[in-house]
Amino acid sequence: MSTATLTSFSTLASDFYGFEDLLTDQEKSLLADLRRYLDTEVRPIVNDHWSRGEFPRQIVKGLADLGLFALPWEETRPFENSAVFRGWVALELARCDASVATFVGVQNGLAMGSISVGGSPEQRAEWLPRLASGELVGAFGLTEPLSGSDSAQGLRTVAVRDGDDWVLNGSKRWIGNATFSDVTIIWAKSAEDGQVKGFIVPTSTPGYEATKIEGKQSLRIVQNADITLTDVRVPDSLRLQQASSFRDTAAVLRLTRADVAWAAVGNMVGAYEAALAYAGERVQFGKPIAKHQLIQDLLVKSIGNITASIGMVVRVSQLLDEGTQRDEHASLAKAFTTARMRETVGWAREVLGGNGIVLDYDVARYFADAEALYSYEGTREMNTLIVGRAITGQAAFV
Numbered sequence: 001m002s003t004a005t006l007t008s009f010s011t012l013a014s015d016f017y018g019f020e021d022l023l024t025d026q027e028k029s030l031l032a033d034l035r036r037y038l039d040t041e042v043r044p045i046v047n048d049h050w051s052r053g054e055f056p057r058q059i060v061k062g063l064a065d066l067g068l069f070a071l072p073w074e075e076t077r078p079f080e081n082s083a084v085f086r087g088w089v090a091l092e093l094a095r096c097d098a099s100v101a102t103f104v105g106v107q108n109g110l111a112m113g114s115i116s117v118g119g120s121p122e123q124r125a126e127w128l129p130r131l132a133s134g135e136l137v138g139a140f141g142l143t144e145p146l147s148g149s150d151s152a153q154g155l156r157t158v159a160v161r162d163g164d165d166w167v168l169n170g171s172k173r174w175i176g177n178a179t180f181s182d183v184t185i186i187w188a189k190s191a192e193d194g195q196v197k198g199f200i201v202p203t204s205t206p207g208y209e210a211t212k213i214e215g216k217q218s219l220r221i222v223q224n225a226d227i228t229l230t231d232v233r234v235p236d237s238l239r240l241q242q243a244s245s246f247r248d249t250a251a252v253l254r255l256t257r258a259d260v261a262w263a264a265v266g267n268m269v270g271a272y273e274a275a276l277a278y279a280g281e282r283v284q285f286g287k288p289i290a291k292h293q294l295i296q297d298l299l300v301k302s303i304g305n306i307t308a309s310i311g312m313v314v315r316v317s318q319l320l321d322e323g324t325q326r327d328e329h330a331s332l333a334k335a336f337t338t339a340r341m342r343e344t345v346g347w348a349r350e351v352l353g354g355n356g357i358v359l360d361y362d363v364a365r366y367f368a369d370a371e372a373l374y375s376y377e378g379t380r381e382m383n384t385l386i387v388g389r390a391i392t393g394q395a396a397f398v
């Protein structure tokens with residue numbers, strides 16, 4: 001049983017203060033198309049794919065045809081659009097399913113963002129349109145088995161220059177989409193200057209091997225992989241020409257971190273809407289549970305979290321559009337909204353009683369998926385330390 005549909009955002013009053021009115025008519029129209037697509041093509045299949053831990057490959061074309069991969073980038077975008085709108089797209093995707101939002105975030109944010117931020121004009125012209133059309137699926141390989149939060153200094157994957165080539169050796173962990181990506185951006189430390197550099201690695205390159213991480217209990221639809229790189233040889237033309245240090249990697253993460261904050265809002269909206277619908281239908285003590293004061297308390301605290309979080313992510317995206325967004329802005333939004341999301345999915349699960357842990361009612365999926373959103377793209381602790389450094393002037397990472 002699916003408890004809510006996506007086409008009726010405002011009638012369910014999840015956008016309590018009407019932030020969607022900040023969007024242009026063209027942006028609103030694409031959002032309506034997206035909601036229709038998600039309602040008809042994605043929502044009906046997500047629980048089944050979630051339980052089997054499979055990614056529905058057929059939606060890549062549908063998402064590409066809607067223009068979602070192309071939206072952020074000058075070379076590919078179908079029309080001028082705002083960061084607030086692109087955030088809203090992430091919200092809508094996660095409102096349906098956080099794994100699908102993650103898939104899109106890896107494709108159009110982490111993978112294409114790396115090429116946009118770190119690539120030469122020639123590299124952007126060559127790769128972005130092919131990723132935008134869905135002809136190619138991309139992945140982003142930064143995290144390693146022994147380096148997660150400390151990837152700014154802790155990467156062990158090494159790139160050694162050999163004539164016109166680079167030879168990559170090392171391993172990566174948790175890499176989203178990487179069981180079926182056509183290209184993976186691999187971040188490695190150069191043996192030459194010790195700086196982190198990015199490489200566009202076609203996954204058919206000899207020595208590249210990706211193995212699915214099994215047994216995940218969150219974002220089960222996302223295909224995360226362990227990658228081993230054994231003497232993987234790529235030409236210098238596949239090195240991101242304008243990425244010379246971790247500072248450039250961080251620039252990519254800054255862009256995508258705010259989108260994860262938006263996705264966290266979408267995940268809590270999805271859980272809240274399912275809980276609200278359930279509360280209207282479930283009868284106990286002779287009346288719908290929505291008529292019980294303590295249930296209303298949970299729902300009102302939830303809409304409070306959602307409304308505060310939408311306000312925050314809207315402003316963070318406006319700062320990006322204005323060119324004044326800093327790392328700590330995106331970090332505060334990611335840390336704050338994911339914490340509010342964790343509370344909210346817990347309250348939704350509470351509203352459903354026992355049915356809150358059954359996949360059929362959707363809330364169990366939002367509840368479980370919240371955990372991965374909470375940890376990836378910088379844990380709450382890491383994002384807190386980034387904000388802490390900004391407001392005190394003291395770095396407390398080590």
Ligand SMILES: Cc1cc2nc3c(=O)[nH]c(=O)nc-3n(C[C@H](O)[C@H](O)[C@H](O)COP(=O)(O)OP(=O)(O)OC[C@H]3O[C@@H](n4cnc5c(N)ncnc54)[C@H](O)[C@@H]3O)c2cc1C
Binds near residue numbers: 142143149224382398
């Ligand atoms: C579902 C999923 C998808 C992902 N997708 C990708 C991807 O596509 N590409 C990619 O490169 N990575 C990906 N990641 C990796 C993700 O970014 C890392 O999991 C994350 O950065 C945390 O690293 P870690 O798991 O190694 O935890 P660790 O860094 O080992 O941290 C463990 C705990 O210690 C805390 N901690 C660490 N250092 C400090 C400190 N100085 N002070 C206080 N606390 C500290 C952390 O906050 C955390 O609570 C994904 C992860 C998941 C779960």
